[in-house]
Amino acid sequence: MNSRTLHHPSYSPNYFxxxxxxxxxxxxxxxxDRAVISxxxxxxxxxxxxxxxxxxxELPLWMASALGSRRKIVSCSxxxxxxDRYKDILRADASLxxxxxxxxxxxxxxxxxxxxxxxxxxxxxxxxxxTLKKRLRGIMDNSLNCQEAETLSRKSHFDHLERRLFxxxxxxxxxxxxxxxxxxxxxxxxxxxxxxGKRKISEIS
Amino acid sequence: MDSAHIEFLAEKLPISIVPNFTHEKLYLIAGDVGPxxxxxxxxxxxxxxxxxxxxxxxxxIMPDWMDHEKLAEIKxxxxxxxxxxxxxxxxxxxxxxxxxxxxxxGIPDSQRxxxxxxxxxxxxxxxxxxxxxxxxxxxxxxAKLDQLTLMEINSIxxxxxxxxxxxxxxxxxxxxxxxxxxxxx
Numbered sequence: 001m002n003s004r005t006l007h008h009p010s011y012s013p014n015y016f017x018x019x020x021x022x023x024x025x026x027x028x029x030x031x032x033d034r035a036v037i038s039x040x041x042x043x044x045x046x047x048x049x050x051x052x053x054x055x056x057x058e059l060p061l062w063m064a065s066a067l068g069s070r071r072k073i074v075s076c077s078x079x080x081x082x083x084d085r086y087k088d089i090l091r092a093d094a095s096l097x098x099x100x101x102x103x104x105x106x107x108x109x110x111x112x113x114x115x116x117x118x119x120x121x122x123x124x125x126x127x128x129x130x131t132l133k134k135r136l137r138g139i140m141d142n143s144l145n146c147q148e149a150e151t152l153s154r155k156s157h158f159d160h161l162e163r164r165l166f167x168x169x170x171x172x173x174x175x176x177x178x179x180x181x182x183x184x185x186x187x188x189x190x191x192x193x194x195x196x197g198k199r200k201i202s203e204i205s
Numbered sequence: 206m207d208s209a210h211i212e213f214l215a216e217k218l219p220i221s222i223v224p225n226f227t228h229e230k231l232y233l234i235a236g237d238v239g240p241x242x243x244x245x246x247x248x249x250x251x252x253x254x255x256x257x258x259x260x261x262x263x264x265x266i267m268p269d270w271m272d273h274e275k276l277a278e279i280k281x282x283x284x285x286x287x288x289x290x291x292x293x294x295x296x297x298x299x300x301x302x303x304x305x306x307x308x309x310x311g312i313p314d315s316q317r318x319x320x321x322x323x324x325x326x327x328x329x330x331x332x333x334x335x336x337x338x339x340x341x342x343x344x345x346x347x348a349k350l351d352q353l354t355l356m357e358i359n360s361i362x363x364x365x366x367x368x369x370x371x372x373x374x375x376x377x378x379x380x381x382x383x384x385x386x387x388x389x390x
Contacts, residue, residue: 141334172361172364179207
């Protein structure tokens, strides 16, 4: 393991960030502000060819942000995970909430929602920061102290960004454990190498 | 940085040995070592001492802190203090690990020494974690690390900047969205 494998962030300014693509695929409730012609297929329950004005539909974030902010075709509201009730719960004790069940990409989604929701954006921004700050203690303690068998259950209530942080802490912890057992200098064969067998000269040339 | 890198750095620390052979001065890139005279203590880098010890060419003279009474004192001091106390050696974990594996019979009560070292490490790590958590919650911008050893800093190194990175991203995007709103008005 080298130092580069310990820290490999890949997030939203990066066009190819998989996390970002998945986060922008989360659905959020939208309301159409004007009728849209021949786009009825977006609403699976609709029978008409057109989308009517005032229709409420769940659209993925990437579509909502394209239609919402400048063209004013739809107006977005916050998904369930960001309503006041859940915000209050998170404000009371953020470290106990199962964020992954609430929204698997909580922070990323919140970050993308900021420009869409207008005046609520400022409070949402500070809310995201304070939530992460409160939960960091738990993430750090779990990743640097828990046993190998427990990792899955410990990180089950972390959202994706928190799992990344957990994994970062975990890798340095494992490196230290390996060093304590004097096993860092051992080299291992790749698991697939013995299965491949010998190569024949005819195959190489 | 891995723990193995830190061990490599720690191997440069000098340690006294009593060689059982005679040899002239060694001229190495990192500095001259020796001359070796049988029975006369001489100071060499740790890596050379460990190598000679494996070949039964010398006896290690343990640093004075590798002793269960000294370590118990340090542990007591660490428990009492709220901050971090100064460690006897900059690389105490790595040096102790190397010495304990090279010549466990040279240290009286080596099992107890091991336990004490582990206790001190755990104490300092839990202190470090709680101070890092405070640092993040209070939104501090700098921290003083002068009493921490390299191994301890390294154990938090990837996690802390990574979390601060994420916090910074959230803060930046909430700032820019605020800015764009004021521009709209």
